[in-house]
Amino acid sequence: MVVAGPGTGKTRVLSYRIAYLIETGQARPSQILDITFTNKACREISRRVSGLLKDRKGPVPEIKTFHGWAAAFIRRLNGPERFLMDERDSKELLGSATRDLKIRGLGKRNCTRWSPGSSRSGQFSHWKTSLSAGYGGRIQRRMRGVGL
Numbered sequence: 001m002v003v004a005g006p007g008t009g010k011t012r013v014l015s016y017r018i019a020y021l022i023e024t025g026q027a028r029p030s031q032i033l034d035i036t037f038t039n040k041a042c043r044e045i046s047r048r049v050s051g052l053l054k055d056r057k058g059p060v061p062e063i064k065t066f067h068g069w070a071a072a073f074i075r076r077l078n079g080p081e082r083f084l085m086d087e088r089d090s091k092e093l094l095g096s097a098t099r100d101l102k103i104r105g106l107g108k109r110n111c112t113r114w115s116p117g118s119s120r121s122g123q124f125s126h127w128k129t130s131l132s133a134g135y136g137g138r139i140q141r142r143m144r145g146v147g148l
Contacts, residue, residue, distance in 0.1 A: 011041060015048035018061055022053060032061035035069055042068070 002010050014034060021027040036042045046063045053060075064072065085093070
């Protein structure tokens with residue numbers, strides 16, 4: 001574990017240590033898990049490790065954020081029949097469902113601004129539970145089909 005303040009070289013230390021362990025054969029990439037707090041740090045460490053190991057072919061170590069690793073872990077546990085949805089996935093599902101079913105009030109433009117917990121989310125929940133077997137049933141089947 002590396003705990004240090006900003007600008008102290010944590011990213012450099014981790015990047016070089018990962019590359020060193022792989023280059024010297026002390027660890028295989030599949031044996032390394034680097035967990036960071038931010039997506040920015042995750043991208044930067046990945047970029048640096050790739051640069052340090054540029055002549056090497058094969059798998060790369062797992063470098064993720066806490067949330068990214070936890071989501072991947074939960075997805076592995078749940079199997080293919082159930083999954084987690086992030087905000088982007090939710091927007092895509094809502095946009096697709098409303099376009100497919102031609103539901104008014106959540107046009108294409110508005111779907112991109114929808115977010116879980118918003119009033120549009122509540123409106124969609126209302127449609128899902130209150131509409132009759134026609135649209136409501138189709139939405140509910142679609143939601144169950146993706147594990148909601």
